[in-house]
Amino acid sequence: MxxxxxxxxxxxxxxxxxxxxxxxxxxxxxxxxxxxxxxxxxxxxxIPILHWLPNYPWKEWIHGDVIAGLTVGIMHVPQGMAYASLASVPPVVGMYSSFFTAFVYMFFGTARHISIGVFAVASMMVGACRMRLTPNRDEFGRVINGTEPGSLGDVGPLELTSALAMGVGITQLAMGVFRLGFLTTYLSDPLVSGFTTGSAAHVFMSQLNKVFGVKLPRHEGIGMLVFMMKDIVLSLPKTNFVVFGISIFGLVFLHIGREFVNPWVKKFSKIPVPLELILVIIAVVASWAMGLAPNYHVKIVDNIPRGFPAPTIPRLDLLPHLVGDAVPIAIVCYMFVVSMGKLFAKKHKYTIDSTQEFIATGLMHTFASLFPVYPVGASLSRSAVCEMSGAHTMLYVVFSSTLLLTVILFLGPFLEPLPMCILACIVIISLKSLFEQAKILPYLWKVSRLDFAVWLISCLATTFTDVTTGLIISIVFTLMTVVLREQWPKHASEKPAPNGHSSHSIPIDDCSDDIRVYHFQCPLHFVNVTIFTDAVNDLVADEEVHSVIVDCSMIAYTDSMGLDAFKDLYQDAEKIGKNVYYAALNESIISILKSVDFFKKVPEDHFTSTTQQAIEVILAKKKLVNSPKLSISN
Known part of the structure; x- marks a missing residue:
């Protein structure tokens, strides 16, 4: 320890x-x-590794990093193959993608507990791009997975995905160089949660045809999931029941293992049972022994090349065609890396550099694009297992990559009899945590209706369009809510109650009934200044009110229209013999008022440091006006 x-x-x-x-x-x-x-x-x-590796406490930490690395490496194999099928590329490409990117990230990343590699959402976005631009063809050259508009002719799928990885890397590097990490602050938690839940619906639907053992056309655009569901229902009579039976076994096996076996094992060991790997081994043995492919028409992995791919320069001429896909994929991949990184950084009391993460993810994609790969990010399930298994630093990647490399170089052919429906089961079960994000809706409804709306719009827009369009709609709507929060701020007025019993605890023992305190809980600018002035004017116009105190403690900044409102409200009140005071205005705004000679228009004593002080000033003036000596002299 x-x-x-x-x-x-x-x-x-x-x-x-x-x-x-x-x-x-x-x-x-x-x-x-x-x-x-x-x-x-x-x-x-x-290169952060130069900072921490020379000072690595080997005796204390190496054991945890070794265990975590081997555990994550075991998970990489079945998940890499499963998510590669989701991206519509050969299964081995998923392992290539995880191997190259994770190894490069180890040198440049600042997060310590995340598992870099393939994951469901990015794989599906890559799959949509790949099938749109390089559609599959039958032996006669006809497109068999949908229409062909916009396709790139004779470009190979792996040429496309490698170029896409290069495009994603360039995008992320550019955002890092220009220090655009702050833009991710607009990707709020409700947006990410709703978007990933909607994306999970797409992933789930894309795997159902493998569960039933049927071939289906692909759809794109608005309502694509509805058309996919229609195709699934119509194809049910053609179900391959051997495939369906294998799928049911795989889903039940993984569900029982995750819900009952691993929680029990967790009581005795930090290392979970490698359920996916066990399922893959069982399925491979059964497929080989029973001849599932030739005898029962079960689709299998079929071909996994053994050896290391040779590096080649990606097709740079494809980049102009991939911009529309590269930018959203780059954002999504980065979003998963940073969100997962911050989650574990907060738990383990360290920080990550958002800008450096752009550099790290950009470099890992740029380097990996020299090989047959596709864009990756951070996996939720593998990252959780990595942290739980005792990882301390990204040095664990050395051991996970070694195991993954062993499979790539030597063990690939042994996985060729694996039924594709087993990979679909692994993908489907991994979606559970994403669908469970919907449980946050009641909480969001109680805390913020706008956050609730962001989650719902993000989820529905993504579900009923496509992932890229859904992300754009989600971001645009979230930006609109920022405007709405500013345009319709929370504001309220109250009477200062004696003995400090007001909702804002104004400790005044002798308060007059003709004083009102108005609380404006938002920066004051052109968007909401009308609401502000109308509310204060309504209070001033009230016959029972003589003085209005504007509590400015929540006004972080204001613009020229806000300053005009301060002046106009005071002057309009003065014309009818009433007063407006401004309390708790911050020093930055006060300095602006002084720089524009504002106090020549509004007396400086109408600006107080607290609402209590404003009330005391009002009461003192009342006593002065009503004193007998002042009445005689008048």
């Missing part, structure tokens, strides 16, 4: 949080860094 102090001195904390060393000139007030030091800092920032 590594103590906190050991953890920090191991050099594995985020550099911004690491203790400063006076001897190397990093403390505030020390000498400026030399050019060499700055170059070294830049290199270490670009």
């Amino acid at each position: 590594v103590k906190k102090n050991d953890y920090m001195t191991a050099g594995l904390t985020d550099r911004s949080d690491a203790p400063l060393n006076p001897e190397n000139g990093r403390e505030k007030g020390q000498r400026k860094k030399t050019i060499g030091e700055r170059v070294k800092g830049t290199i270490f920032g670009l």
Whole structure:
């Protein structure tokens, strides 16, 4: 067990949080860094492994990284094959994709517990692109998986996916170079949750034909899932019941294992039972022994080349045709990496660099595109197992990649009898956690109706269009909600109650009934200034009200129209013998008021530091006006 102090001195904390060393000139007030030091800092920032590997506490952490690496490596094999089928590429391509990208990410990434490799959502987006631009053909050259408009002729599927990986890498590198990581802040949790749930519906539907053992045409665009469901229903009489029986066995096996066996095993060991691998072994043995392919027309993997693919330059001439797919896939892949990375970083008390993650994912895709791969991200299930198995750093990738490489080089042909329906079962069972995200809806309804709407729109838009269109609609709607939150802010007024019993606890012992406190809980600008002025004017117009105090503590900033509103409200109230005060305005706005000589138009004593002070000023003026001495002198 590594103590906190050991953890920090191991050099594995985020550099911004690491203790400063006076001897190397990093403390505030020390000498400026030399050019060499700055170059070294830049290199270490670009390649984080140089920062943590030399200080790696081998005795304390190597055991956890080895166990986690081997466990994740075992999961990579069946999931790589399963998700490759979802991407409409040969099963071995899924293993290639996970191997090359994870190894490169280890050098450049800042997250420590995520499993880089193929995952369902990106695989499906790649599959849609691949089938649209390079459709399958029969022996007569006819398209057998849908229509052909927009296809790229004789371009091979792997040429396309490698070029797509290059396009994704270039997109992510560009966003990292221009430091556009902040844009991901608009990908809110409800958006990501709703989008991935809708994407899971597409993934699920795309696997049903393999479960029933039937061939179906592919559909695109609005309502594609409805057409797919129609095709499934119409094809039920053609079901291959041997395939269906194998699928039921696979689904039940994985479900029981996940829901009952692994929770029981977890009581005794951090390492879960490799259910997918066991299922694959059982299915391979049964398929070989019973001759499922020739005797029962069960579709199998059939061909897994043994050996390492030779590197080739991807088809750069394809990039202009892939921009529309590369950008959303790049965002989705990055989104999964960062969201999973932040989840575990928060749990283990370290930070990740969002901009560096763009660089890391961009470099891993750019390098991997030299081989037959397709774009990847972080897997939810494998990342959870990785963290649970005791991983400490990305060094675990060395051991998972070694196991994966062994399968690629030597064991591939032994997996050729594997029924494709077993891969579909692995994909379908992995979707459970995505569908369970719908459980958050009651919570969102209670907390924020707009967040509820974001989740629902993101899910429905993705479900009833396609994944790329759904992501665009989700982002646009989320941006609209930002405007709506600003345009319709929360605001309320109240009487200051004696003895501090108001909802905002104004500790005044002697409050007059003709004072109102107005709370505006949002920045003030041209979008919502009308709501602000109307509400204050309504209070001023009330015959029972003499003074209105605007609580500005939630007004983080304002624009020129907001300043005009401050002035107009005061002057309009003054004309009818009433007062408007502004309380708790922040210093940045006060400095703006001073710079434009605002206090020549509105007295400075109408701006107070607290609502309590404003009430005291009002009451003091009332006592002064109503004092007998003042009445006689008048």
